[in-house]
Amino acid sequence: MALLKTVGVICCIWLVWASFQLPSGSGDVASRQTLSVSEEPDRIVLGWSGPVQEPMSERVAAALDRYNADQRRLVLVLNSPGGSIEHGRKVVAAIRARDRAIDTLIQKAGVCASMCVPIFLAGTERVADPEAYFMFHQASLSSSARDNMKRQEFSASENALFSQAVKAIETQVTDDFFRNDIGIRGVNMVWLARMREKIPGHDIWMSGQQLVDEGSGIVDRLIRTPAR
């Protein structure tokens, strides 16, 4: 009986200890999408944090619909590493389809990278903190598309051809992206062309202040958002 008790106690201790060793899954937080809504007396703030991918357009559209009749200003606060170009275009379409002014805002230390930039540009007034960060880079095939391609068995010469083709597609998509998605209302085309030349092989990070100083036309107005 005493032996049974000892074994039971040891098993309990081991189970408790083992429960601490299970993976927490906290790594998923980087790809987690959250949409917060905060109603203020003079404005409604929709806060989006997460990648540009399904179901962002549906969630943003639903939130915009909910407040469509509200007279207060609508502000979409973005914090995103970018994502799918195709899905980002759906988000832009969802914002533009609303027959009302929707401002976009990047807070202090907030990030608007890659495909997030065209969404930011869809705002009626594009506002950013001087210490908000924007990132521009070349479009690339998604990792799943690359993996699918790699599964095919190719010879070395076919692989080289394949790499060239991928590069050509990415360059073409980037040109198209810069021309049609970023090169819109108010954006300085000379600045944009310079940026296009800089990005092959690089991620170019710029603060809200730098974008305004360079006369990019990306940010309409700088405001200091509260640090705390």
Added chain:
Amino acid sequence: MTFGKRQSGVGAAAQALNADMAAAQSQVVTESAGAPGHPFRWLIALVACGVMLYGLVTSYGPDILRDHRLAGTWQPAYDLRAMDGKCERTNFVITFCSAKIKSVARPDQAPIDHRFMMLFSGGGGEALVPVRSTVDRTAVSIFYAAETKRWNRTLSFISAVVILALFNVIALLCFWRAVN
């Protein structure tokens, strides 16, 4: 008299085991109870425990308090990257983790050192995702520490503080007795 403390331990054990020897041992016990060691030893122990307690509280306390204050407000900080993350586990019980959080948007900025302590968990294989609070934009942490292990860290911290405080009290009492 210099080894009185050891005599005290032996005497007490013998007393419990053999009642006949109680009278013979009592003198030794009385003598050693009055002299637990040189006061200087206890002073060193007191100062060492005090320094450890101070180090523990100042190293881990403010971060834990801040993480409780900002609980639920963390969102991924895509401009930051965690580097050189490592966890060292001692006797499968206590784990000390550290990581550097570096800004990719401003590479000229010095990395922020982030340290935390937890019980039982090893931390192996966990993704280190830098996060920033939506309430306090200057507050930066690792999601695993700030949210997933917040209560573990809190309990680990409280346990360590209680143990060290207990050692401090014991050292203080022994010092007091040795002085008098």
